[in-house]
Amino acid sequence: MLKQFVDKIDRRKLSDDEVKMMNALKLAYIGDAVYEVYIRTYVMNNYRSSVNQLNKRGVSFVKASAQARIVEYLKPYLTEAEWAVVMRGRNQKVSTPAKNANIKDYKMATGFEALIGLLHLKGEKERLEELIIHGINHIDPEVASDEKR
Numbered sequence: 001m002l003k004q005f006v007d008k009i010d011r012r013k014l015s016d017d018e019v020k021m022m023n024a025l026k027l028a029y030i031g032d033a034v035y036e037v038y039i040r041t042y043v044m045n046n047y048r049s050s051v052n053q054l055n056k057r058g059v060s061f062v063k064a065s066a067q068a069r070i071v072e073y074l075k076p077y078l079t080e081a082e083w084a085v086v087m088r089g090r091n092q093k094v095s096t097p098a099k100n101a102n103i104k105d106y107k108m109a110t111g112f113e114a115l116i117g118l119l120h121l122k123g124e125k126e127r128l129e130e131l132i133i134h135g136i137n138h139i140d141p142e143v144a145s146d147e148k149r
Helices: 004-007 016-021 024-046 050-062 066-079 080-090 103-121 125-145
Strands: none
Touching: 004 016, 016 066, 024 050, 024 080, 024 103, 024 125, 050 125, 066 103, 066 125, 103 125
């Protein structure tokens, strides 16, 4: 039963052509989940708090305004192709209204998540983690408190 389940998960790396053809919102869909796991792991390993407080701290990294600040900060570090993915994500028509975010931040956050999704699906873990670390270092001073180890 477990093997059948695992076999249904396509774990191969996607080619450049496959990624270029993929809808940017689909890239953002998976990118959102991947980024959330990295941030939750970072917060759990670096702060001594209750789960409720860890969640609040994690939100300070994943909310649209934080992601928009991160992607603007990362722009000089991104390749032209990576920035093009951010722009593809940002320019997608959004069918759901942004919750607790202005539309500009929401769209930039979607672009950031599309880039994270692209790197994940292409199996570019080193580059993915490099960008996430840059983003964490950019946002962390804004959220650090005496709870941090």
